Amino acid sequence: MTTTSFDSSELYPTTRLAAVQEATARAGLGALLLTPGPDLRYVTGYEAMPLERLTCLVVPASGEPFLMVPRLELPAARHSPADRLGVEFVAWDETDDPYARVASRLGAVGRVGLADRMWAMQSIRFRDAMPGTEQVLAGGVLRELRMRKSxxxxxxxxxxxxxxxxxxxxxxxxxxxxxxxxxxxxxxxxxxxxxxxxxxxxxxxxxxxxxxxxxxxxxxxxxxxxxxxxxxxxxxxxxxxxxxxxxxxxxxxxxxxxxxxxxxxxxxxxxxxxxxxxxxxxxxxxxxxxxxxxxxxxxxxxxxxxxxxxxxxxxxxxxxxxxxxxxxxxxxxxxxxxxxxxxxxxxxxxxxxxxxxxxxxxxxxxxxxxxxxx
Incomplete structure (x- = not known):
């Protein structure tokens, strides 16, 4: 049995978030919206459970990133490598509209990059919450980083x-x-x-x-x-x-x-x-x-x-x-x-x-x- 273990700080370094933010700005995007899947794990190390409840790392081109997370998933997020990043964890309750909260915190942005594996249901909810914002794939930003393995x-x-x-x-x-x-x-x-x-x-x-x-x-x-x-x-x-x-x-x-x-x-x-x-x-x-x-x-x-x-x-x-x-x-x-x-x-x-x-x-x-x- 293969038993080698890896320090999450080596595989998922905290410097990666800054590199992603810089790449987002270079691509001319207002923000990346990363829901559970490989893009989110690449940036944070957090293997979040894919649910109908929204978990989303918001990486603006400028300003502070934050993690929108259902309150019942907050303990899991806190125990993940994402907690090392120093980003704000924004917990939302069952009666909240997390898409509207993301849109409100971001303000007016022309284009956003959505995680390549984001559910269609979630992308449509974001479109409705940000009707004037163009949606593109985040993979166009992250590919240059993800292809080059450390x-x-x-x-x-x-x-x-x-x-x-x-x-x-x-x-x-x-x-x-x-x-x-x-x-x-x-x-x-x-x-x-x-x-x-x-x-x-x-x-x-x-x-x-x-x-x-x-x-x-x-x-x-x-x-x-x-x-x-x-x-x-x-x-x-x-x-x-x-x-x-x-x-x-x-x-x-x-x-x-x-x-x-x-x-x-x-x-x-x-x-x-x-x-x-x-x-x-x-x-x-x-x-x-x-x-x-x-x-x-x-x-x-x-x-x-x-x-x-x-x-x-x-x-x-x-x-x-x-x-x-x-x-x-x-x-x-x-x-x-x-x-x-x-x-x-x-x-x-x-x-x-x-x-x-x-x-x-x-x-x-x-x-x-x-x-x-x-």
Whole structure:
């Protein structure tokens, strides 16, 4: 079990709030309105419960930030890392209108940024409370900060990678002909928690033809001898940072065609990982994987982007996809996961999380990328 612990002051430093306020001003926004979700946790460290009752960190471009919180949630907020920020906690009661109170305290502002994961119900209530204010996504402000992982964030992602590697090490003992995907998935989910995750985010066990569906998850299909099985798993650690790794197994000897394209897939994934370094584009990492697969004649069977950013969310920016000409920088964290999928037969995907370092990419997953025959 992975047991490394992190000081919340390292992962969620109090200086982050000032950086967010400065970014809000540079973006020409009057304020950011951050409700429970990854944006709020990034800024404060507070994993607030998402409720119909409004919890909202208000970060004005100038002036003092404050946290609007239901009175019954005030103790939880006080016991969270948000209490270190020195912001005012504004408790509201059941008969109050918290949206009107936020609008009153902010005054007239031309534009506000709403948390990307804010409920539509809440955004509409804010629109009604501030009818003259344009709403945009806060992600446009926070992306530049969230994409560049600090050393503490990188360490948290490495801990998550080590924890999910522990789970993959157990998978060969769980895969047997005659078991269903759901039975195997249940065991994997238990192992994810046992390895130190706070929660399971997803478990994909795609056997035989189900392996050709990248987001298949689980079914009652019985695993057969001679079938490849795609296992894509991830969870969230107590730190808030996520794991995500895919490996491929075969219950007995796999089909010859599968062995041929799995070798191609290994070369493609290695090429993309080797290409990572500061100054290359995200699109070029995608191209490095795609070129190997296309040259081998499987290009039309690679049906998704090569990767996605990861941190407090399993999928966040930057995206490793054609057309994304953003330049890699130290601290970018993302998956490299090319795949080849033969509909109705089988499929394969190899996925590692990488962090872009000063000169090259560093893999955070270290379990074997060879096909494991069980």
């Amino acid at each position: 050393p503490a964030e990188a360490a948290a992602l490495a801990e998550a990678g080590a924890a999910i590697d522990e789970v993959h090490a157990l998978v060969p003992g769980l895969l047997k002909a005659g078991r269903t995907e759901r039975e195997v998935g249940k065991d994997i989910a238990e192992a994810i928690v046992a390895a130190g995750h706070a929660r399971v985010d997803f478990v994909i066990v795609g056997s035989g033809p189900n392996g050709a569906s990248p987001h298949h998850e689980l079914s009652d299909r019985v695993i057969q001898a001679g079938e490849p099985v795609v296992v894509d798993i991830g969870g969230t650690m107590p730190s808030g940072y996520c794991s995500d790794s895919t490996r491929v197994y075969s219950v007995g000897e796999p089909p010859a065609e599968f062995v041929r394209y799995y070798e191609v897939l290994q070369r493609a994934q290695e090429a993309a990982c080797a290409h990572v370094r500061p100054g290359v584009t995200c699109a070029s990492v995608d191209a490095a994987a795609r070129e190997v697969i296309e040259e081998a004649g499987y290009g039309d069977l690679f049906i998704h982007r090569t990767g996605h950013g990861i941190g407090l969310e399993t999928h966040e920016e930057p995206y490793i996809v054609a057309g994304n000409d953003e330049l890699m920088e130290p601290g970018f964290a993302f998956s490299v996961e090319p795949g080849i999928y033969l509909a109705g037969e089988h499929g394969a995907r190899i996925e590692d999380i990488l962090i872009c370092g000063e000169t090259a990419g560093e893999r955070l997953n270290h379990s074997t990328r060879d096909l494991v025959v069980v």
